Amino acid sequence: MLESRRFVIIGFFALVGLIYLLRLFYLQVLDESYSIESSSNSIKRVIEIPFRGQIYDRNGKLIVYNTPVYDLLVTPYKVRVDDTLRFCQVLGIERRDFDSLMTAASAYSRQKPSLFLRQLSKEDFASIQDIMVDYSGFEFAKSSLRTYTAPTLANTLGYVSEITKTQLEKQEEPYYRQSDYIGQSGIEKIYENDLRGKRGTKFVMQNVAGVYKGPWKNGELDTMAVAGDNLYSGIDLEVQQYADSLMVNKVGSVVAIEPKTGQIISMVSAPTYDPNLLASRYFSKNFAALVRNPYKPLFNRPVMASYRPGSTFKLIQALIGLQEGVITPGSGFTHANCPVGCHNHPATSTVALGVTHSCNPYFYNVFRRLIYKNNIKNTFKASAVGLDAWHDNIAKFGIGQRLGIDLPSEYKGNLPNKKYYDRFYGEYRWKFSNIYSLSIGEGELLITPLKMANVAAIIANRGYFYTPHVIHGVGDKKKVKAEYLVRHETGVDPHNFDPVIEGMIGAVEAGTARRSRVEGITIAGKTGTSQNKRGDDHSIFIAFAPVENPKIAIAVFVENAGAGGVAAAPIANLIIEKYLTRKITNKALEERMLKADFMSKVILPGQKKPIPVDTTKKKPVVPVPAKPVTPAKPVATASQNNQRKAL
């Protein structure tokens, strides 16, 4: 009887064996939470950050590249510093800093490396590298900094900085991790995915103390980091810097476009700042200074600032008028019966003369004819129908909409239509007499400098444009974005441009911009004087040259500088000459423009009068003292968030 108990015993053994097998099967095969990827703490993924792509100008000159810098890391448990005083001297830090950095590092981990000093330059590295051998527990990690060959294009290029918490949380696919760098504005932001390259992944082994123990599986699963794509821009660095110098002590914009391609040749947002300020380990300090600056150097005026186009808008009025047949090249108007004022000028018996002398009543009449072209008896209804027809024609010039430039935060502008005025007055409760200031580019019209440069390009091309863009080639194959190869038509026939261009030539030769004409180059231009509530008029000028074969179309805006011919036209023409001939003939004009200070006429928000600006300063790239911190000595950083990526 007792013999049968062996079956109970064997059954019990077998049952335990079976339970263990099932448990093992569950742990090892079914349960994913113990897989290598998710739980293994001995194998660590290390991300290798590739070099960001470089940016070139139209002549192959480097604009942005990367400088290798060195982060100094400390592993507290290995540290042996016998002579702390000398150590601090070598690194150029205070004893105080040393202590607090060591405490912070130890608090994070005694076994793992923590960031001690950030972004030491190659020179600093070279000078302390040998001495550091005497101190154990410290190691250098290579990293890189964005570096700019010239202190220009700050807003266009944008800056790169550590990813913010919101960005980290909002990213669609989880690519970035804490303390990663990301393009925050300008080209750096728009082309982030091209510039950032492909990150490499390494699997390394570490022991229980977090000490590196070599590659896992001899690196079979590792992927190499691939450097980011280089970008090729249409910027002419020499012209850009020349334009920068002309815009010193002025608030405004310069946008120059190559009409045949839509490539941006130069783009100035004044006042500007040295982009190197935001690519250093003093980023937060410098950034704060720029934010505090009342002239808002971080505001990218060419694409974000809104102005009334003023008289430059008359060019579009004339073109639409000719295309719609309400005027002919030979149409003339006088000042009679016109609510808008004008200045003294010879009779405007043709479109060309109207443009040349920028006659306000002339374009009042053109606009009136355009609005009432539909012959509807009721003037309210006629105005409503006429305005919408006019709106659609103007819109084709890119007014009132985003052009689609490769820069962030492009301002749409404003081009009013029927709905817009209905909101103010009610339907059919307004008519031409309420909106006639549109005729001369005032009223509710809002444009950006970029849009007006594009208008100049349209006229240069006699009817079409390519979307203005800074970057025309991505990567080694210089791939062009498809949207920048689309030719946008304005619907105005090429022959209708002849009288307008003739008028523009006249404006430069003998009209409103005659004082800045350039010997030997036929420039077609148009001044504008944009009224604004705050202070003097803004000086505007748009132009293209040479007329026979346009190579550059330009718009210059100088805030509160007065009439278009005073500041904008000379600056534009100097830039045109520089671009086309690489030299300047009218040295006196150049000298005057370099020295001109219109900034002191700018009334800042919240103030009644302009604040005096110290004009004795020769070349303040940053107008209000955002004093760059001199990177002579390394400065201690206590940030523990920036753990080195490796290990």
Add this chain to the structure above:
Amino acid sequence: MAESKPITKNVDWMVVLIYIACLGIGWLNIYAAVYNPETHTSMFDLSNNAGKQLMWIGTAALLIICILVIDYKFYETFSFVIYAVVIFLLVVVLFAGSNINGSRSWIKLGGFSLQPAEFSKLAISLAISKYLSDPAISLTRKLKDYYPIMGIIVLPAFLILLSNETGSMLVFASFAIVLYREGMPGVIPAIGIIGAALLIITLLFVKWYIAGAIIVIAGLVIWLMPVMTRRRGGLWATILVAFVMIGIVFGVDFFMNNVLQKHQRGRIMVLLDPDSDPRGIGWNVIQSKIAIGSGGLTGKGFLQGTQTKFDFVPEQSTDFIFCTVGEEHGFLGTAIVVFLFIALIWRLVVLAERQRSRFARVYGYCVAGILFFHFMVNVGMTIGLMPVIGIPLPFFSYGGSSLWSFSVLLFIFLKIDAQRPFTLSRG
């Protein structure tokens, strides 16, 4: 005489082959556990555990030859002498032992240390077998026959407890298996298992709920029993059992909170929820499960284990050697090890049952029970089914004393078994 026949003819080769397989696999895994990719020490280098283990295997082979050469009657005749010697050593170690890891249980002999507690299993097995070989002894009828057995077990257990080696002492619970086979009423192991189950349930759930559940079940039993078995009675027995169980539940609760020390309580709580203390007591269990779990179906490959190699798993070559198998060879490896053990123990039970002498059968069951208990607790601990109790996995874990004691234990039985055709049944 039959005894002149070579031992090789009669020894059970299946057990020998499994034994060799276990040693071989164990040795390779010890090498993997201590392998350092930076220094590339050889498997045969005596400075590391793998090399030393090879030496232990060699000496174990010598011991086995001795065992097989010695007359089989020696073990039965000298059972109590061997027992006495081991008891003596256990006393000696209390005074002269060297302190390793807080337990005073090692005797230093030259360069090597010996742990007498490892051999207490052998001594008790022989002593119990010898005692039960008397046909007059009956475990079914006479309670007084239990007293000597209790004495045989409790004496070394007490000495081991004094030397702070609790793990080895717990192994003595495995003798319940052989006692059950020899006639101990089935209620006793049943009570033991139900008690353990109640203990765990008490730790997991609120004690009032459990008490309620017990009352409901008791009520069902009282109500259904007459219907199912057409038999009345058992009413008071059921009520008594229910009360005892509720008493245990509250007793356990009291015991856990008021009697056990903090670290002992911790070890039990971690079994139930390792994440309750991931950096402390739970560390071993969590790391061990990660190591085994990360092996997947086929493992990371020989010498490719990272959890074990870089010291995440403690005691990698001794108590947690099973983790290395799991990490480097995956489910295939662990399943093979489980199969080897179950096959070995199964075979031992089969061999025990075919013995003609009671001495041989009891001894065979002792061996099977001890090996099974070690296997169950050691593997169970690495996969989170048992509390962390530091006892080795037979033939796998690094260590001379344990390898010797298990080898001796096993091969004495094989020697006795080999003589079976020539012995007479004594009942």
